[in-house]
Amino acid sequence: MKNRFIEGASLLVFGLAMISLLIPLGINGQSDYHLIAMSPVFWPKLISWLIILLGALLVTSGILTRDEAREEKCSKIKNRSFTLILGNNTKGTISLAFLPIYYIALLNWGLVIPSILAFTFYASLHTTKKALSSFFWGAFIVLCVTVFFTIGANVLIPLGPLELLGL
Structure with a gap:
């Protein structure tokens, strides 16, 4: 479905931004620990990778799944974006x-x-x-x-x- 693809792509971009920008810029002392589980970047990186995995699954699901009824419903309310965002x-x-x-x-x-x-x-x-x-x-x-x-x-x-x- 189109929505799953867009949501998955958004999660992929967010997860990659966390891994490449937010974690390196926001957390100091990344390589000072011998045990990775004690590092301050362990949980943020783990969560980021899970977000990336979920995004990839949603993108794949959006590509493989076609639901004509949902697509038809979305096309009917395409011009009412305010209703689509807030109403539904x-x-x-x-x-x-x-x-x-x-x-x-x-x-x-x-x-x-x-x-x-x-x-x-x-x-x-x-x-x-x-x-x-x-x-x-x-x-x-x-x-x-x-x-x-x-x-x-x-x-x-x-x-x-x-x-x-x-x-």
Whole structure:
């Protein structure tokens, strides 16, 4: 499908930009570590390669799959680009608009509280309307990951106001 091809190509460009530009420019001390898993570029590069792989799969799927009904539907609303972007993909647009807010919250409040709120927001937006349940699951998952990395892996995580609790 045309949309899969475009999404895959966008992911490929983004992943390649991360590997070639963003990681080398944004992370210092890339070759100072003997164990690659201890390097600060390990996780960003791993995620970048996964994004590139997903993009390649979407491009391949877009080339191999033809869905006439979907193509016909897209051609009918081609001239209504505002409706196509916001009307049919409102959740995606809201999700993208939330990312800068999440980033600013990360800078000010650390990693834990904004991640719990982001999990709650995305779960409520895309899967369930039970915000309280989403909040508890988000808190549980984020706190488990935080405990694993701070205690188990001995990796420093910016906790923000939770540092006052002595975690």
